Amino acid sequence: MKENTLPKKTTWLWFVRVILITFILVAICLYFTPLFSFLKIAAIVIGILGIIIAFLYLPFFFKTYKIILSNDAVIVKYGIFIKAEHIMPYKRMIYAQSFETPLARLWGVAAVRLKAARSYLLVAEIEKESARSIIDFLAEGESHE
Amino acid sequence: MNKVFRAHPLMIFNFLKPFLFVLLIPVVRGLIQYAASGEYDSILKFEIVLSVALFVIGFLRWWCFKLILNEEKHTITVISGLFFRRTAKINVDRLSSVQTKQNPLEFIFRAVTFRINTEAGNIGKADYEFKLSMKSAKAVSTLLYGKGDNKKIRFSLFKIAVLAATTSSAFTGILVGVPLIYRAGNLLEIAISDMLINEINNVSNKIETYFPPVVNAISLVFLGSYLISFLYSLFKYLNFRLRLGQDKMEIRSGFFVRTRTAFKKAAINNVRIEQSFLMLLLRRFAMRVSVGGYGESKSRSEVVIPLEKGQEIRKHFAEYLPFFKCDTGVFIKPRPTAVNRSRFLFFPTIYFISAVVLTIILGNRFDDFDRFALFCLWVVGTLIIIHAWFCLFECFKGKVDFGENVFIRSRKGFKTCELYCPKENVGEVKLVRFPADMWHHTCRLRITVRSERADSLCVRHLDYETVKKTVNEYFEINA
Numbered sequence: 001m002k003e004n005t006l007p008k009k010t011t012w013l014w015f016v017r018v019i020l021i022t023f024i025l026v027a028i029c030l031y032f033t034p035l036f037s038f039l040k041i042a043a044i045v046i047g048i049l050g051i052i053i054a055f056l057y058l059p060f061f062f063k064t065y066k067i068i069l070s071n072d073a074v075i076v077k078y079g080i081f082i083k084a085e086h087i088m089p090y091k092r093m094i095y096a097q098s099f100e101t102p103l104a105r106l107w108g109v110a111a112v113r114l115k116a117a118r119s120y121l122l123v124a125e126i127e128k129e130s131a132r133s134i135i136d137f138l139a140e141g142e143s144h145e
Numbered sequence: 146m147n148k149v150f151r152a153h154p155l156m157i158f159n160f161l162k163p164f165l166f167v168l169l170i171p172v173v174r175g176l177i178q179y180a181a182s183g184e185y186d187s188i189l190k191f192e193i194v195l196s197v198a199l200f201v202i203g204f205l206r207w208w209c210f211k212l213i214l215n216e217e218k219h220t221i222t223v224i225s226g227l228f229f230r231r232t233a234k235i236n237v238d239r240l241s242s243v244q245t246k247q248n249p250l251e252f253i254f255r256a257v258t259f260r261i262n263t264e265a266g267n268i269g270k271a272d273y274e275f276k277l278s279m280k281s282a283k284a285v286s287t288l289l290y291g292k293g294d295n296k297k298i299r300f301s302l303f304k305i306a307v308l309a310a311t312t313s314s315a316f317t318g319i320l321v322g323v324p325l326i327y328r329a330g331n332l333l334e335i336a337i338s339d340m341l342i343n344e345i346n347n348v349s350n351k352i353e354t355y356f357p358p359v360v361n362a363i364s365l366v367f368l369g370s371y372l373i374s375f376l377y378s379l380f381k382y383l384n385f386r387l388r389l390g391q392d393k394m395e396i397r398s399g400f401f402v403r404t405r406t407a408f409k410k411a412a413i414n415n416v417r418i419e420q421s422f423l424m425l426l427l428r429r430f431a432m433r434v435s436v437g438g439y440g441e442s443k444s445r446s447e448v449v450i451p452l453e454k455g456q457e458i459r460k461h462f463a464e465y466l467p468f469f470k471c472d473t474g475v476f477i478k479p480r481p482t483a484v485n486r487s488r489f490l491f492f493p494t495i496y497f498i499s500a501v502v503l504t505i506i507l508g509n510r511f512d513d514f515d516r517f518a519l520f521c522l523w524v525v526g527t528l529i530i531i532h533a534w535f536c537l538f539e540c541f542k543g544k545v546d547f548g549e550n551v552f553i554r555s556r557k558g559f560k561t562c563e564l565y566c567p568k569e570n571v572g573e574v575k576l577v578r579f580p581a582d583m584w585h586h587t588c589r590l591r592i593t594v595r596s597e598r599a600d601s602l603c604v605r606h607l608d609y610e611t612v613k614k615t616v617n618e619y620f621e622i623n624a
Contacts (some may be wrong), residue, residue, distance in 0.1 A: 094265035097233035105230070115265035139234040140218045 004067040009107045010125045011062045015054050016103065022050025067123055069137070074114060076123060092116045096135040100128075114138065150212040150285060153256040156276040160203035164196075172196050202227065210275060214288045221289070223261070223273050233273070237289055239263055242408035242436050244271070245282050249401055257282045290393045290407055298387040300451050305385050308431060308451035309378035311421040318370030321377055360520045385451060389465060394434075396447050406447055408436045414596040415566040416469050418458060422531055422559055430458045434466075435600055446600075462565075469565040473548030477615060479540055479606045480587060488581070488606055489540040493533035500525045531559060543604045545590060545612075547619040553592050555604045564602045566594050573601075574616055578609065588612055 029043035060080050068075040073089040098110040109125040112134055123134070161169060175189040206227045213222040219237045224230070244260040251257055259282055260271035277285065330337035349361035380400040388395035395407040414435045424430060432450040450461055463470060479485060504522040508515040535556040542561070546552040551571055554563045572595030576588045588609040593601035616622070 094239050094263045095233055095235035097231055100230040100232075102228050110232075115263075120265070135232070135234045139220045139236050 004069070004126070004130065006062050006065045006067075006124055007109065007127055009109050009127070011059055013104060013107050013109060013125055014058050014062070018050055018054040018058065022046060022054070026050075062124070065124060067126070069134070074121060074123075074138075076121060086121050088114055088116055088119075088121045090138065093138060096138045098128075098131045098135060146216055148214045148216070148284075148288065150214070150277060150281045152207055152210040152212075153254070153276040153278045153281075154207065155251065155254050155256045156210065157200070157203040157207045159276060160206055161199060164199055168192060168196055168199070212275070212277070212285065214285065216288060221261070225273075225275075235261070235263060235272075238409075238411075240289070240409070241412050242406055243286060243289060244407075245277075245286075245403075245405040247279075247399075247403040251276070252403075255279045259285070286395075286405075286407055290390065290395075290409070296389040298389065300385050300387075304452035305382050306379060307423065307427065307429065308385075308448065309375055309382050311423050311431070312382075313371060313374035313378045315367040315370040315374065317377070318372065318374035322370055322373040356516050356520045360517060382448075382451065385448075387449060394449070394465075396449070408447075410466065410468075412436050413466070413469075414570050415564055415594045415600055416462065416466055417565075417600065418462065418563040419557075420561040424452070425561070427452075428455070429453060430455055432458055432462060435594065435596055466565075469550055469567070471546050471548040471550040471552035471565060473546055475548070476544040476546050477590075477604075477607055477611055478544045479604065480585075480608055485585065485587065485606050486540050488585070489536045490533060493529050493536055496529045496532070497526065500529065535559060535561065539605065545592070545604055545607070547615055551592060553590075553602045553604060555602050557602060562602055564592070564594075564600060566592070566600075568619075570595055571620075572596070572599065574620070576609070576612060576616070582606070582609070586610070590616075 025046045026043045029039040029046065033039045033043070057080070061078065064078050064080060064083075066075075066077040068077070072091075073087050074093075075088075076086045078084055094115050097113045097115060099113060100110045104110060104125055107125075108128050110128050110131040111125050112123040112131050114121040114123070126134075172189070172192045175185055175192065179185040179189070206225075209225065209227050209230070211222075211224040213224070214220075215222070220234055221237060221240070222232065222234045224232050241262045241264055244262065245257040246260070247257045255278055256276050257279055259273075259275055259277045261273040263272050265272065326337050326341065345362050345365050346358075349358045349365060352358075352361045354361065381402075382398050383400040384403070385398040386396070388397070392411070393407060393409050395405065397403070397405045417433045417435070418430050419433060420430045429452045430450075431448060431452060433446055433448050435446050449465070450458055453461065479489075500522055504518045507518040511518075535558075538561055539556045543555045544553075549568070551566045551568060552563070554561075556562065571592060573591075573593040575591040575593070577591065578588045582588050585606070586609050587606045589603055589605045590607055590612050591601055591603040593599050
């Protein structure tokens with residue numbers, strides 16, 4: 001049974017994403033403040049929330065993130081306030097897909113989506129090599145059985 | 146060994162399709178205007194820049210697309226996306242079906258639309274859809290399913306025409322024909338629809354029958370619509386060919402738009418042998434298979450044999466799909482008592498009496514419409530008689546067999562149906578009892594296949610205790 005945690009790069013990637021989104025939203029709110037004064041408060045709230053998420057929530061959240069490759073299933077565990085455990089048996093899985101955004105490519109990480117008939121399991125960004133090996137393991141495992 | 150395939154350049158235009166009317170056509174129009182009069186709108190420059198940018202993005206997206214086949218590992222890898230890059234690796238055994246489609250434009254450019262379907266796809270949408278050159282598509286199909294010594298089976302035009310006739314309806318004809326006539330009229334700036342209505346009025350007034358002209362007009366509209374639908378189906382099924390490999394099946398059809406679907410026999414969920422009313426008159430059957438799909442996933446229904454005699458179709462079924470056969474010989478049939486048999490004609494009798502009573506009331510209430518009401522009764526009465534025949538079929542021929550596979554024979558609307566499904570593909574077994582069933586100790590048994598299409602079939606008035614006991618034993622339920 002293999003147990004994997006997320007690389008630090010993932011936390012940094014999401015940190016930059018959250019900061020960027022927060023910055024864009026705050027900038028939009030401030031730009032329209034002369035027209036709608038309440039947007040100033042919205043900008044402050046969004047800014048504070050963004051900082052809390054980026055500096056406090058994300059590091060703890062990604063620390064709880066665990067990917068377990070057992071003999072029969074892929075198990076993903078995560079959550080701080082609400083703990084979640086997503087189990088996908090290999091038998092139910094149809095195929096795996098990696099997903100890279102331009103920012104993720106810069107960091108050399110990729111998200112993995114495991115597709116089953118009724119649902120899918122999303123694994124947050126992991127090292128590109130790890131993503132490739134998971135996809136290979138899941139796609140080729142069947143033919144080696 | 147990896148084999149890499151690139152998409153056909155026609156795919157670039159596929160990416161630009163959403164912008165065709167809002168951007169590309171105005172640009173072309175603007176350029177023509179500029180060439181003709183030397184004048185251009187101020188927005189044209191912006192539109193040209195945007196079009197070029199979109200074309201470059203489309204070109205790069207096409208350039209980034211790759212299809213990699215690994216023969217040793219039996220996997221298929223699809224890499225797509227320019228900014229948001231997606232890489233999917235699918236085991237070939239997990240594919241539901243692979244479909245190629247070719248419209249006249251693609252035929253000119255020697256390209257095909259290639260669709261990869263798995264059970265994880267969205268409803269009505271392929272997992273991956275892209276353009277490949279004809280040569281590459283052929284090579285991919287060969288690599289996926291092997292060349293083998295496929296047995297090619299062709300069917301005569303008559304059989305295809307009957308299949309088209311049985312899958313056509315006046316309603317489909319209206320759905321296809323009306324927008325076509327409307328658009329053609331708009332494009333040619335001719336009131337085609339008005340001309341057609343006038344023509345129908347003229348012809349229906351000229352035909353002298355016992356029934357009023359409106360009946361002739363309605364009949365003409367329905368016949369015309371049915372003809373459109375028939376032609377549409379005929380061109381869809383023309384060139385129908387079946388190729389049989391050891392593990393796979395390949396179905397080709399189409400005249401203007403050519404479709405080719407390949408799938409493994411293992412991906413078949415269930416087999417249906419059907420007989421519509423027209424087929425009943427010709428004493429012929431059709432065989433369909435439902436491929437792939439669970440829950441909210443991708444599934445297809447394909448005609449395997451369009452038209453064949455009963456004996457012949459069963460022979461083909463045993464030959465092509467022997468693992469679907471169900472031969473225990475222990476059938477559950479509707480109770481053979483006179484009371485139970487008469488129950489099958491309960492609803493047709495009610496429908497017929499209601500139709501007659503309604504016609505009499507309408508004929509008396511509206512004197513001018515009595516002949517029209519009579520015509521309606523004649524049409525509805527014919528339909529009720531056909532329905533009654535199918536109910537009698539269910540009574541005398543309906544049965545269920547829980548063997549190695551599940552077999553169920555009954556009627557479905559206006560056609561008879563035999564459904565063969567492996568035990569593990571049975572999604573739901575439903576036993577329904579109405580007050581009359583409780584009185585007669587009978588039940589209705591409905592079996593639904595676990596797939597997106599959820600093919601189901603129901604046999605009525607079976608002995609409740611026998612069905613309950615058999616189902617519990619078969620599915621190992623401790624009730």
